[in-house]
Amino acid sequence: MGIDFTVFKGSASGSIVEAKGYREAGPTEVLVKISHCGVCGTDEHYRHTDQGLGHEGIGIITEVGSMVHTLSEFRVGDRVGMSYFQKVCGYCDFCVSGRQNMCSNVVFFGTGNHDQGCFGTAVAWDISCLFKIPDEIPSEFAGPLMCGGSTVWSPLADFNIKPGTRVGIVAVGGLGHLAIQFAAKMGMEVVVFSGTESKKQQALELGASEFHVASGPGSLDKVEKVGALLITSSVSPDMAVYLPVLAQGALMFPLTVGFEQMKLTPMDLITRNLKVIGHVVSGTPNVRQMLRFAAKQGIKPIIETFPMTRDGVEEAMTKLRDGKMRYRGVLVV
Template sequence: MSIDFTVFKGSSTGEIVESKGHRDLKPTEAVVKISHCSLCGTDELFLGADMGLGHEGVGTITEIGSAVSEISDFKVGDRVGLGWFHKFCRTCDSCVKGRQDRCENMTMYSTADFDQGCLASQVAWDVSTLFHIPEEIASKDAGPLMCAGASVWGPLYSTGLRAGDRVGIIGVGGLGHLAIQFASKLGMVPVVFSRTEAKKQAALDFGAAEFHLTDDSADFSKIKKLQTLLITTSANPDLKKFLPILSMGVTVFPLTMSPSEISISPMTLILGNIQIIGSGIASPSSVRAMLAFAARQNIRSQIEEFPMTKDGIVEAVQKLRDGKMRYRGVMVAQS
């Protein structure tokens, strides 16, 4: 069993390239015909690499490998989501403990399978990293949940936060606008920080309890302290500005793949009992819980649609770079 497919790749010049690929289907893989793929800021980091782009895909299974029915419930016709992770080994300590996101032998976007990406006509994907999409969620809305949604959900769902806790969210963008919705629907108090006054109403509409500007004139003196802080901006903020409003024992989660450094002294960490934890895509069990919660609570990304063509992707990338995307660009396959 084999497939031929079209895939959009980066290149040494940074230009989007339309390429052709071929794969033989492995026993634990399924062929997924891609219908939608949303654009993540992280994709920008790989525009200069000869690799398939896109890691927020949604599509329909058209074929399954010989062992798929023995190890999963996926079948032809299922609508599925796929993302950053390509395959888990299922046997290492992390996998056995249900933390496949820490799999010691995983393959994933940017480090393996450079011939494939979700910006493609179809893919051959290991079923260990596929997710059923609830009927209540349209395919165009599901893509952003596979990375942006799964990234902000993990710290809110799996770290002991409770209803009523004050959650600081820096940034109202592709990740931030979903973090606000999840935190609000989980009963937490989303306290939003942005350098853009124009995003205030949007943040409040998404469920923010408070909105604060972070420009040089910002006064944080009257802000009640936060139990956690999510950094969802593409560049890391100056944490010194936020220290006075962080509770003892606060956890700070940088959630974007930013190459910039976070500057804070060990003394500050010790005296404030502050933890800074790098957090990416949540574990599969957590992602399943996220999808069910998003379906039940009607949590959706605000999206802009583009054709899944070279020109459409170029347009979307430029709009993202210009900071004008509101708030997730979704590429739609052209039949």
């Protein structure tokens, strides 16, 4: 049958453009009627590109391709979520070892399917990158978990960070407020660093054990050291501030997509045996685990909602760009 849809795209000028499209389901695809979509900082990177925006979509399957019933459990009527990855091959070494986020043949947001996006009313999506949403998670809260939640879950789940470990989180924002919740519920001692005291009470309510103002070099010198540091700030922080608080062998995860340099010298790494690890959203097994964990533990983003219209998309992206979003925007059809 196929489906007609409205999609909101970027443009050379940076203005949001409303467009129309049509898709039929390929053999391994489903058609999804979108109800909600989270607004992510990565969408901003493609605002000047002629492509559909949005990659934290939630919706209902309305049609399935010819091979879907054979290859998966997805059925018409299922509520599903989509994320940064759009299709993985399933046969490369990374895919067969459960690391689909490192697939050698991956199609991800910005590299394909430019005619559609989750800022819209419907999409065709490959089942290799599709996820059922647990009943306990309302759709408006599920969207930001698909990319934002998966991004902060990945380092905590993939790198054997044990309960009781002191985990530092830089910034209380779209990623940071989710990282606090996941780390606390996983039994870690959560140490939050922020530029001001303004978010202290909220960080403690979300599960932080400690809150420290990182006001410049020397401001954290007396803080007990952390074994892992999740950098969730919108820009790369001054590492001279954070080096004194890192334990020997500490892991650092720069999680926000940015282009500024992190200023570290070889001696900084060598003398402390530090490890800087680049990591993207989780592979398929870990996304499933993340959703189950969030459902059982009641983890949910703090959100602001906007209508799924051109003006709504413009307003949400402007608020995010200006650093005024608290803490994840969600577009609602």
